[in-house]
Amino acid sequence: MDRTHRKKRNNKILGGGGVALALAVGGFMAATTLAGSAGAAEGGQTRAAVPAHAVTGYWQNFDNGATVQKLGDVQDGYDIIAVAFADSTATAGEIEFNLAPEVGYASEDDFKADIAAKQAAGKSVIISVGGELGNVTVNDSASAQKFADSTYALMQEYGFDGVDIDLEHGVNAQYMGEALKSLSEKAGDGLVLTMAPQTIDMQNTGTEYFKLALDVKDILTVVNMQYYNSGSMLGCDGNVYAQGTVDFLTGLACIQLENGLDADQVGIGVPASTSGAGSGYVDPKIVNDALDCLTKGENCGSFKPGKTYPQLRGAMTWSTNWDASNGDNWVNSVAPHVHELP
Numbered sequence: 001m002d003r004t005h006r007k008k009r010n011n012k013i014l015g016g017g018g019v020a021l022a023l024a025v026g027g028f029m030a031a032t033t034l035a036g037s038a039g040a041a042e043g044g045q046t047r048a049a050v051p052a053h054a055v056t057g058y059w060q061n062f063d064n065g066a067t068v069q070k071l072g073d074v075q076d077g078y079d080i081i082a083v084a085f086a087d088s089t090a091t092a093g094e095i096e097f098n099l100a101p102e103v104g105y106a107s108e109d110d111f112k113a114d115i116a117a118k119q120a121a122g123k124s125v126i127i128s129v130g131g132e133l134g135n136v137t138v139n140d141s142a143s144a145q146k147f148a149d150s151t152y153a154l155m156q157e158y159g160f161d162g163v164d165i166d167l168e169h170g171v172n173a174q175y176m177g178e179a180l181k182s183l184s185e186k187a188g189d190g191l192v193l194t195m196a197p198q199t200i201d202m203q204n205t206g207t208e209y210f211k212l213a214l215d216v217k218d219i220l221t222v223v224n225m226q227y228y229n230s231g232s233m234l235g236c237d238g239n240v241y242a243q244g245t246v247d248f249l250t251g252l253a254c255i256q257l258e259n260g261l262d263a264d265q266v267g268i269g270v271p272a273s274t275s276g277a278g279s280g281y282v283d284p285k286i287v288n289d290a291l292d293c294l295t296k297g298e299n300c301g302s303f304k305p306g307k308t309y310p311q312l313r314g315a316m317t318w319s320t321n322w323d324a325s326n327g328d329n330w331v332n333s334v335a336p337h338v339h340e341l342p
Helices: 038-042 107-118 141-158 175-188 209-215 248-256 284-296 320-325 329-339
Strands: 055-061 080-083 124-130 161-169 192-195 222-226 264-270 314-318
Touching: 055 222, 055 264, 055 320, 055 329, 080 192, 107 124, 107 141, 107 175, 124 141, 124 192, 124 222, 141 161, 141 175, 161 320, 192 209, 222 248, 222 314, 248 264, 248 284, 264 284, 284 314, 314 320, 314 329, 320 329
Parallel strands: 055 080, 055 314, 080 124, 124 161, 161 192, 192 222, 222 264, 264 314
Antiparallel strands: none
16 A cells, blocks of 8 residues: 555554554445444434445545545445544554544534434445554454444444444454454444455455455455555456456456355445556446446456356445545446446
8 A cells, every 4th residue: 555645644643552544545226224233223313225236435534635525525426435544542452533633524523413414315334444554453352342342332422334344454354253243243234344455365265354254244245355556466267467457357356256255245446546546546437347247247358257246236446535536537437337237
């Protein structure tokens, strides 16, 4: 990850116990409702189900040169909004959230009101953990419980629908799995659980990230792998594909689709603009071609999967802010295509 795309916040210490967390630089069914977290249920709030084909976008709780947005400014085409990021504390496994002053909120109540308004519009708002600079240590049962307890506390306090796992400095599948299962027991069936591993983390089922995804498959919403800042990687056919191509997107997605994840648990994660990542930006048309290839067997490159996956969940981008800086080109191009998938 290119650190130049994430400015250090003055009120955070990078490293040690307190970490400013940052990400890579980086469907549509009827809006039925589910009971969400206990905190939401206590407030009489219902949660919209994640669409069958969904678009995920990361919202930046910091200013790194992209358009600064309040959460309420996030473009309507995003179905899952991942708030980037939670912060780790000095206690292993524990996280907290600190609203950055530079995003322009007068109070945390105003931020919470924007979360509730997005949810009322049928969106899911989740808290993201990890990123390029951030990390949280979950490597035993005690820290696993701290993670579950503190994440659930944030869901209750802010109304978050769930959590995104974007741990780019290593993950312990056993204990993070334990933490997420504990969180699920607390939050109930409405929990939205997403992941954003790097390409190297999902090359085979022996990696810790892939093992984690399979371990929590029964509660997993979607894995939006980061198909960028990567370099060339192996596809499921054993051939090497260069990032920035339709074959890279389809060939690597195929690994997940053919090794245990359901189609509706797989999404394609890409930067919203050339400024959003150090490498791997692809034109939205290539994203749409990859979605067509995987779901319908159309618009493929040299690699064509042996079957189609019409239930593919959709696509993700870093970030809604970089998208806004680029005239909303990504969401205006990709979101309608995702929502029209079979």
